[in-house]
Each structure stands twice: as structure tokens, then as C-alpha cells.
Amino acid sequence: MKKISLVLIIMFASCSTEKPIHFSEAALSDTVYTLNNTVFTVEEMLQKYKGKKVLIDVWASWCGDCIKGLPSVRNLQKEYPEVVFLFLSVDENKDAWRKGIERFQIKGAHYNLPKGMKTGEFVDFINLSWIPRYMVIDAQGKISLFKATSASDSAIVEALKLVI
Template sequence: MKKIALVFVILLVSCTKNEPVQFSEEALEEVVFDLNKNPFELKEVLQRFEGKKILIDVWASWCGDCIKGFPAVRVLQKEFPEVVFLFLSVDTNKEAWKKGIQRFQIAGKHFNLPKGMKVGAFVDFIDLSWIPRYIVINETGVITLFNATKASDSLLQAALKKAI
């Protein structure tokens, strides 16, 4: 019985994944584009909102789960008006991205990851395999929630409520 318990504990500990609290320098150097086609490194975008809590929503106009999640995102926006909602689209078609923002009435700060969801330092760093993906950064620049895939996730709301 002790051996079974020991194996269980070892498996549990080995499966626990430490989530990062900072983006890698390579991820921060990823070039994103604003709606006017201006390029910025991701770190420049994040620096704009220094001192504020940020919710990053990685999405695409063709993503059904992203679209289903927008009503819950709107609820979060009403509940947390002080939070910056930063939408990073992985659309490779820029017109589809812009039309998606209009069509789904997505309020927030918008940037595009031009390489899509399979290539790039940022998507590699966050190990992007599913969208939507939500990440919360607190007022001191620390990632407090690294991997939520539903806007209704209670961990997402807890991270937004958490004071520093």
C-alpha cells in the first residue's frame, strides 16, 4: 500500500507544471501589428499599460469557441472596467481579423500576430494549442494566470479580482 501511495505522489508531483510568471525575452520581441498596420514588439504594447492589470485574449475570427466566449468577456469588461483587455488575433488574413472585430463588436486594444497560431516566439512560449487562450498580467507585470481557455473560468475571474 505504501508503494502505491508513493508512486501516486511521484506521479502527481512530476505532472505538476510550473507556469511562468514572466514572458521570455523572445516572446516579448515578437512583432505584432495594430489595426493601422503599424508594427510593435509585444513588450512595447505591454509597456503602454504598465501599472494596469491586463487580460490577454488570444483569439481568431474563424474560431467558434472564441466567438462563443465573447459574451462572457463582455461581462468581465463590465465587472472589471479598470482592466485593459488586450486582444491578440492569430488570424493570418488581416481583413478577416478586422471584420471579426466589427462583426463581434469586440471592445478593447487590438493587435495581430501575423504568423498565426502555429509559428512564432510568443505562441511557442505560451505553448498555444487551443484558442481562445486567456492570460492575466497584474499591475506589476507578473503573469498571475497563464492558461485559461474559457472566459467563464472561475480562475480567470479570481485572477482579475486579486489585489497585489
């Protein structure tokens, strides 16, 4: 019985630390909106930046930690101008999302997950339980950093520096 318990614990621990390198088909089929209300799938959104390194910042206009992280994100934008900074908002209120971009002067590519942070294939895939959330996608479209919750996390810089 102890051996079975130990095996189960190891299995659960290894599953929770899994870091996928590709998005699931379901996550890629989820929809996002642009600032002018054009609807794309996540896959179509990512295809726009094919061949480029992308930092995804999952945020919301009402999120204090997201706003506090913006100066660090701006520093990253200065240090890595070749990187696409893709801001993926989980605001359910599109007006609040648009006003937040303007109010906080957020420069980059902007998309909205209209279902918010609790529902949807993309947020389920990334197991979104906290924002901000940062991810790095390499030039080949692989996830090189699956999860960082602080814009000053050294793992972000490491992923952005990777030459692939």
C-alpha cells in the first residue's frame, strides 16, 4: 500500500510540474478579439508573429499586480526591441480593457480573451489561476517559458536570450 501511495504521489507531482512546449489544439481554437473587434483564433493570432520571439503578458485592467509589473515590462521592451510584446487581456468588459491600455500607456499587440480568466480553452490549458502571467514563445512557435508571475522574473530574461 505504501508503494502504491508513493507511486501516486510521484505521478501527481510530475504532472503538476509539466511544462508543455506546444499549445493544445483546444487552446489554439479559442477565440480572441482585437481592439477593433476582429475575431481571431489563438492560432491565427500567434501565426501573425510566426518567426518572431513573443512575450505574452496575460493581464487585466483591474489587476494591481499587472499594473505594478508594467515598468518591468517596459524595461524588457527597451532591452529586447526585436521581441513582440503581446498583451492578452482577461477583462470581460471590453471598454475597461481599452481604457486600461490607454490609461497605462501599454505599447504592444493587444488582444482580449472575452470569457475572462476562469473560463475558456486557452486559460484552462495554461492553468490560469493568477495574473499577471508571462509566457515566452520562441521563433519556431514553441513555448520556451510556460509560467512566470512577475515581470522581473529572471526566467523571462533567460527565455528571451535563448538563441534558437
